[in-house]
Amino acid sequence: MTHRATAESRSSRPDSPFPTVADTDIHRVRQTIITWFETAARPLPWRDADTSAWAVLVSEIMSQQTPVSRVEPRWREWLQKWPTPADLAQATTAEVLHSWDRLGYPRRALRLQEAARVIAEELDGSVPQTAQELERLPGIGAYTAAAVASFAHGERTTVLDTNVRRVLIRLFAGRDRPSASPGRAETEWAGQFVPETDHEKWNAGVMEFGALVCTARNPGCQTCPLNDICAWQKAGRPASAEKPKTQKWAGTDRQLRGAIMDVLKSAHAEAASDFPDSVTLDLFTASTTTIDSDLLDTLGHATSESLTKMRDLTADTDRILRIIDGLVVDGLAAQHEERLTLPQ
Numbered sequence: 001m002t003h004r005a006t007a008e009s010r011s012s013r014p015d016s017p018f019p020t021v022a023d024t025d026i027h028r029v030r031q032t033i034i035t036w037f038e039t040a041a042r043p044l045p046w047r048d049a050d051t052s053a054w055a056v057l058v059s060e061i062m063s064q065q066t067p068v069s070r071v072e073p074r075w076r077e078w079l080q081k082w083p084t085p086a087d088l089a090q091a092t093t094a095e096v097l098h099s100w101d102r103l104g105y106p107r108r109a110l111r112l113q114e115a116a117r118v119i120a121e122e123l124d125g126s127v128p129q130t131a132q133e134l135e136r137l138p139g140i141g142a143y144t145a146a147a148v149a150s151f152a153h154g155e156r157t158t159v160l161d162t163n164v165r166r167v168l169i170r171l172f173a174g175r176d177r178p179s180a181s182p183g184r185a186e187t188e189w190a191g192q193f194v195p196e197t198d199h200e201k202w203n204a205g206v207m208e209f210g211a212l213v214c215t216a217r218n219p220g221c222q223t224c225p226l227n228d229i230c231a232w233q234k235a236g237r238p239a240s241a242e243k244p245k246t247q248k249w250a251g252t253d254r255q256l257r258g259a260i261m262d263v264l265k266s267a268h269a270e271a272a273s274d275f276p277d278s279v280t281l282d283l284f285t286a287s288t289t290t291i292d293s294d295l296l297d298t299l300g301h302a303t304s305e306s307l308t309k310m311r312d313l314t315a316d317t318d319r320i321l322r323i324i325d326g327l328v329v330d331g332l333a334a335q336h337e338e339r340l341t342l343p344q
């Protein structure tokens, strides 16, 4: 379910599952977080005052599920290549997926290009200004819409990512971590903390505080400037009954999808050196001992290496073909007869 994330100052409703917070604590937390942010924030390039709304939007999409340290170099390259939505709208899908590199969850790249096309073709190249309008773009959910409206356009929204939710839930509900995803009641409850002025600093600050201080695994409670009012700290930091879901990587279909994509991205890059930009299906499924070396010799060095790594992951032909089918259905690969390539 998605819904608007415009900030609202209000106390918890009588039926709200979230605690009522005293005005003095609201003011204290706002002030503390904003002051902390002004001195402790990381100098992330998309926070510069002259960053375009498009660049902010790209940073938010890239940062979903990917650490900012990996995002920053890709973000810089991406904006150098495609500084406006119109530039990305005209790029080939193959180039977009290749440039996404190893940020993971590459469907995000396809959705970002779809959003760029809508902005370029229907909105005169301007990134929408309000969270409500931003949410109408392909691939833009409530969180991203609120974040871009706040950070790029100064709209007073409630930006609610995992970090923000964890900080507020620990401080006032005394729980280790929030539920799987926020609902309307939590968004309304969190809205009371967003100040009338400096709301962008609050939104960015509380997110940063969750990323650097009140972290999921190792919160710095001893030196935390809010530890005297933190309900979770006062309760002795009780662990949640439910264990957090850990995202396995090794041995998963996600790992194999990534390895097959790596082969296609290498072939795309080496096509500039006169190697083929596609790879025959046989090469994905053949075992190392039965592989036709003449066929392998037709590939560039990086493609051949990626292929070897991919084949080392599994010898299960049915599984490989099933994953290739999934990539084609998701628009991340294209199959022409017996050859696989990045979509053109």
Ligand code: SF4
Pocket (backbone or CB within 6 Å): 167, 170, 171, 213, 214, 215, 219, 220, 221, 222, 224, 225, 226, 227, 230, 231, 232, 233
């Ligand atoms: S005291 Fe610990 S749990 Fe509470 S807000 Fe600070 S870092 Fe987070």
